[in-house]
Structures are given as structure tokens and as C-alpha cells.
Amino acid sequence: MxxxxxxxxxxxxxxxxxxxxxxxxxxxxxxYSVVLRMVNDSEDANDIAQEVFIKVYKNISKYSPxxxxxxxxxxxxxxxVIDFRRKKKPECIDIDDMVFEPSGNETPxxxxxxxxxxxxxxxxxxxxxxxxxxxIVLYHIEDMSYQEISEAVGISLSKVxxxxxxxxxxxxxxxxxxxxxxxx
Numbered sequence: 805m806x807x808x809x810x811x812x813x814x815x816x817x818x819x820x821x822x823x824x825x826x827x828x829x830x831x832x833x834x835x836y837s838v839v840l841r842m843v844n845d846s847e848d849a850n851d852i853a854q855e856v857f858i859k860v861y862k863n864i865s866k867y868s869p870x871x872x873x874x875x876x877x878x879x880x881x882x883x884x885v886i887d888f889r890r891k892k893k894p895e896c897i898d899i900d901d902m903v904f905e906p907s908g909n910e911t912p913x914x915x916x917x918x919x920x921x922x923x924x925x926x927x928x929x930x931x932x933x934x935x936x937x938x939x940i941v942l943y944h945i946e947d948m949s950y951q952e953i954s955e956a957v958g959i960s961l962s963k964v965x966x967x968x969x970x971x972x973x974x975x976x977x978x979x980x981x982x983x984x985x986x987x988x
Contacts, residue, residue, distance in 0.1 A: 809873035816864045824864070827873070828857055834874065834946075835881050841941045842885045844930065852888055856881045871955050878948070878956040882938050889934060928978040936971030939964050 807815075807826070815823035835856050840849035859880050867876055929937060938957055942948045950968075954961045 810869045813864055813867050813869075813873065816861075824861060827860075831874065831877050832857070835877060838878055838881050838942070838946055839885055841945050842882070842937065843888065844926065848888065848892075852884050853881070856884050859884065872952070875952050875955040878942070878946075878952075879958060882942070882957060886934050886938070924979055924982065925975070928975050928982070931978055932971055932974060936967050936974060939967045940971040940975070943968055 807823075809827065809830070812823040812827050816827065832853065836849055836853045839852045839856070840846060843849055843852065856877070860877060863880075867873065929940060932940065939953050942953045942956065943950070948956070950961055950964045954964045957964070959967075
């Protein structure tokens, strides 16, 4: 029978490195996925994800079992992304560096239209302030509940709902503005 996250945390605190490896195996994909969606760069996402696990290892004794371990680790990940963004100036992405994946049975036209819509949405999400971007990404892309986001980000449930609502409105305004040729 597999050990619970809390049992693994207790073993980590007692010096068992294999327990930490098991936690790493359970959560590395989730952490990387959340970070990648927020920074849109695989190299930066790898670096930040590694930093997250270093922070988790150093602070494992501070984990409180009243929260899900996944919520605790996502909170560390989102805070790490916010710190990264503060330190890094925005930069342009060369179109040659963008990744385009071919789709299955779709026609080139539908594939292009869908891809263009995703690029517009990703571009609009990038323009959101972090206070709206984090809840939007966690809710719509990572499928976290309002409660999980509240615990991960450390804000009230009503603030989570409010920021997702306002974030959606800002996204809509950005997309409409860009389609009309203006800047948000």
C-alpha cells in the first residue's frame, strides 16, 4: 500500500531521502506544468521547478497536514514564479522559437484557427497582472478548485472568485482590444 504524503513528509523530516524522492516523483509533473503555464518558457520552468523542490526540501518541516500537500507545493511554486517575474524583465519571443504541434485529423484551416485562438488567449493571459493570472491559470488550466487556489495562494475564497471573475473580464477586454487593432 502506498504511503500518504504526510507519512512521506514525516520520513523526510527524519532524514529519509528516498521518501523525498517519492514525493518528488508524485509532484514533479504538477509543479512543472503549473510553472510552465505561468512563465511560458521550458528552460525557465525547469529552473523554477528545481528551485521549488529545493525550497520544499529545506522547508519540509514547516508543512502542515491541515492542507493537502499538493496545495502547499503549488503555493511554493506560484510564489516562486512571482519572485522570478519580479526579477526578470519582460522580453520578446522570437517567432522561430515558438513551438507548434501538428494536430490529428483536423484540416489545416481548423488547425490554424484553433492554434491562433490559443495563441491569442496565451498572449492575453501573459498580459494579466499576476494577481489575476495565477488564479486564472490554476483554475482553468490546472483544474484546481476555488478552495484549493485559496489555500495555495493564501487569499480568501471570495478574493479567488473575485480575481477569476475580474481576470476573465480583463482577458475579454484585451482580446477585443487586440482584434480591433488597439492596445489594451
